[in-house]
Every structure is written in C-alpha cells, then in structure tokens.
Amino acid sequence: MKHAVRYFSKSGNTEKAARAIAGAPAVEAISINAAGAAIIEKTAVLFLGAAVYAFGLDDAVKTFIEKLDAAKTGKGAAFGTTARVKPAVNEKTPDSRRRSSNLPVDRAILAPVLAS
Numbered sequence: 001m002k003h004a005v006r007y008f009s010k011s012g013n014t015e016k017a018a019r020a021i022a023g024a025p026a027v028e029a030i031s032i033n034a035a036g037a038a039i040i041e042k043t044a045v046l047f048l049g050a051a052v053y054a055f056g057l058d059d060a061v062k063t064f065i066e067k068l069d070a071a072k073t074g075k076g077a078a079f080g081t082t083a084r085v086k087p088a089v090n091e092k093t094p095d096s097r098r099r100s101s102n103l104p105v106d107r108a109i110l111a112p113v114l115a116s
Contacts, residue, residue, distance in 0.1 A: 002027075002041060002042065002043050002044055003025040003027050003043065003044060003045045003046075003047070004027060004030075004039055004043045004045075004046045004047065005018050005021055005022040005025075005027055005028070005029040005030065005046075005047040005049075006018075006029075006030055006031070006032050006037055006039075006046065006047070006048050006049070006064070007029060007030075007031060007032065007048070007049035007050065008031065008032050008033070008049070008050045008051075008058055008060055008061045008064070009031065009049075009050075009051070009081075010051070010053070010058075011051075013051065013081040013082075014049045014050060014051050014079075014080065014081045015029070015031070017049055017079060017081055018047070018049045018079075021047050021049070021079065022047075025045075032060060032061065032064040033060060037064070038067075039068060039069065039072050039073055040072070041072065042071075042072050042074070043072060043073055043074055044074040044075065045074055045075045045076070045077060046068075046073050046074070046075070046076050046077070047076075047077045047078075047079065048061075048064075048065070048076060048077070048078055048079075049078070049079045049080060049081070050078075050080055051080050051081050051082060052080065052082070
C-alpha cells in the first residue's frame with residue numbers, strides 16, 4: 001500500500017507538519033511546487049496539507065487538487081496549520097517548557113487511515 005504526503009507552505013509551519021506526518025508511514029513529504037509532486041502511481045492515501053490564506057486556499061493548492069487523477073488517488077486526508085497572533089510561549093517560560101519545533105505524530109491516530 002502506497003501513501004503520499006504533499007504540502008504547500010509559505011512560512012514553513014505546514015512543511016513541519018507534513019514531515020511529521022510523513023514519518024508515520026515512512027514516506028517523503030513533498031512540496032506541491034517541487035518537480036516530483038505529481039501523483040504518478042496508485043496511492044492508497046494522499047495526505048495534503050495547506051494553510052488558509054486570506055479566507056481560502058492558495059491558487060497553487062487549488063490547481064494541484066484539480067490536476068489529481070482520481071484513478072491514482074485513493075483516500076484523501078487534509079491537514080493544515082495557522083498563524084498565531086500571540087506567541088505560543090511566554091518569553092519568560094523556561095526553555096525546558098517551551099514547545100518543541102518537532103511535531104510529534106501519534107501513530108495510533110493515523111492507524112485507521114493507514115490501514116485502509
């Protein structure tokens with residue numbers, strides 16, 4: 001069973017999430033702007049990540065979705081990120097309590113998607 005992870009990221013947040021998700025099924029996370037982003041083999045699950053910019057998806061994401069071949073794409077799982085107006089951590093918080101830049105992905109959460 002083949003899985004694919006594709007993403008669009010302006011700030012790098014969605015890229016970090018995509019790489020974390022890609023680690024669970026052990027596949028490469030590829031930007032939709034990269035040369036190898038097209039889905040050319042039958043894929044059981046396509047994880048597609050993007051953020052909402054100005055109340056909608058970026059045109060690059062819409063174009064990528066429109067070009068997907070339904071015969072090569074099984075299930076779809078969408079994920080996204082968002083910007084925060086306030087810092088996620090108070091600057092006075094000790095380093096040991098700051099959020100990690102590594103985004104852990106609970107494999108149990110992905111298991112039902114990956115198993116199908």
